[in-house]
Amino acid sequence: MDFLDKKAIYLQIADYVCEKILLSQWPPGERIPSVRDLGVELEVNPNTVMRTYDFLQQKDIIYNKRGIGYFAADEAPARIKSFRxxxxxxxxxxxxxxxxxxxxxxxxxxxxxxxxxxxxxxxxxxx
Incomplete structure (x- = not known):
């Protein structure tokens, strides 16, 4: 992924995750890539992905099932559209x-x- 200089990387990753959800590539209720897997895919530090996931959890776009992973929230598309x-x-x-x-x-x-x-x-x- 090519990152822009004018916007924090974790926010650009958040946009990427949101786009995947809006395009139904990561449907609501489905598991999304782990912090480590997304870090490898995007070639960024897992701590940056963790910051992204924390941000998206605060917006109620994703949620964490402890020990299982992160999931797109059922209302994620509507919340993403409203925010964007x-x-x-x-x-x-x-x-x-x-x-x-x-x-x-x-x-x-x-x-x-x-x-x-x-x-x-x-x-x-x-x-």
Whole structure:
């Protein structure tokens, strides 16, 4: 995984875990990779993954069954969407609108590209 400089690594890993849950690759109620396994997969220190899992437990997105492992919570998709919507609307959307204005882009142009993106990225995965 390639990490960005401007965001803490544990939060980037949290985004990765949340995306896996939202895409149903790690469904609610199912066991997710152990701290050690995810650390190996992402090539990070297990302590960083542990920090991620602690963060996600605080958000009630995952939970720990002692001695068994970590699991995606039943309400994880709804909680993730709520949390990420709030973040998007407060931080990313204002920057996006600013760029639209500064670059003199029309919403129609964005809509066409959005539809193409969804078709390419997500509908191709369903086939």
């Amino acid at each position: 919507r709030e973040q998007f609307l407060e931080t990313e959307l204002p920057r996006f609108f600013r760029n639209l204005y500064l670059l003199d882009l029309r919403l129609e142009d964005i809509e066409e590209r959005y539809k193409s993106f969804i078709e390419t990225e997500f509908n191709a995965n369903k086939a």
